[in-house]
Amino acid sequence: MAGQGARSAPEPRTLRRTAPPPEAAKANLVDLAYEAIKRAVLENTYPPGYQAGEVEIARQLDMSRTPVHEAMARLQEEGFVRILPKRGIVVLGLSPDDIDQIYDVISALEGAAGARIAALPKAERTRIARKLEGHTAAMSAALAAGDRIAWAQADKAFHDALAADCRNGRLSRIVGTVTDQLHRARMFTLNLRPLPTHSAVEHQALTDAILAGDAEAADRAARAHRQQARDQLLPLLRQLNLSNL
Amino acid sequence: MAGQGARSAPEPRTLRRTAPPPEAAKANLVDLAYEAIKRAVLENTYPPGYQAGEVEIARQLDMSRTPVHEAMARLQEEGFVRILPKRGIVVLGLSPDDIDQIYDVISALEGAAGARIAALPKAERTRIARKLEGHTAAMSAALAAGDRIAWAQADKAFHDALAADCRNGRLSRIVGTVTDQLHRARMFTLNLRPLPTHSAVEHQALTDAILAGDAEAADRAARAHRQQARDQLLPLLRQLNLSNL
DNA sequence: GCGCGCCAACTTGCATGCAAGAATAAATGC
């Protein structure tokens, strides 16, 4: 077998490009490659340590090296891969320290997002709070049903909405990319830890602060929530000695 | 004059590439282009609204379109330019709303940085605090001498150190790119506003909190400082009707 | 004179060619 350059993982022969989105931004190959590769990393199709060359990945995606090259530059910028000067591309893992750092960034920014939402006019912030409450309710329901996957999805929906609705595009985008990096670690530990029963309570505290228009309290609630999650996740990772997710 | 594609600004015939850094990361053209273009934007060589094609810029930098293309993708990601699908590249300005958003991000993250530094072991945080005090002293000196440029440089040095020394690489990088965006607006208003005499006091409050190891207070001080700056800058911009810096 | 449509000149997106750098394997001297 000649040019199959994969070196450290069961090699996927092809990578699924995301189904051409119905009416989204016109497809350009760079974004396609970016999304596909990122998903492959997040879903562990490319596990940490996976190493390959641009040609290999380009072949899997059925395109030329150029868009893959540009997508990789972006993914390196965001911390998913590392481009070794003339040796190839390696998928990075997250050390507990990395996760600690990410949580610092997220809690600070989600705090700001919460404060911003709480400072919106009453009609707006009420509408957003209702939406958030919907997600929290979905979490509780999933929790009651013991469905961890659904719980995680509802939790993600809550946080996505928090970031997206704060009327600060830069903040939203930063939170988005940083949150993505946590995905793999959270998924991995989802089945290892007790179901976080009081997440819903913390979400509700944040929602209440927003409803009350108390920016300061919203800030505190959002940050406390993330720090709580970190304090639960990190010891688990360190204890299991999962040094690289 | 035939192919000079500039449409809205006095055209620079060439763009200076940064002097090849002595021993830094090996020069690759993409980074060179990125730095040169970014500097051109920040220093108003490419003012907001400036529009040009990749070929034009590539010619100015004496390289091919490829590295310029990739650098532009990065600059778009960071909000400096907008790539119009098949029509060219336009340099973006900052509206007061943009500046408001940026300050939200920065104050949240610098707060986290301050808290992180304050939580370091005493020896470390003392060393950092001394450095910060040095910058603050330089600010006061420049202020006394009426040298606004020197003041701005010392202020920048203070904030750069704050972000760089917090032991959180992601946070540092995000703060760095976001701060850069403010540069043009701050420079523009530097001569319009009264010299901020109590910046030094606020810096000292932050430094004191770090020395005392009080993360909570450091967080508050850092955020208050940025919000103060915002509250001073924004009304000025709105009043002068500078809708696009 | 006015509106409509076609054409030409630009633009970027992507594929490919070429060369330089880095690692590995081979071959040689000892």
Added chain:
DNA sequence: GCATTTATTCTTGCATGCAAGTTGGCGCGC
């Protein structure tokens, strides 16, 4: 048998070629 050097093969970085898309102008019909 071992160390050192050399050659081979991979890798990316960048230049360039080509095609598709968009814009603006020119001419034609009315």
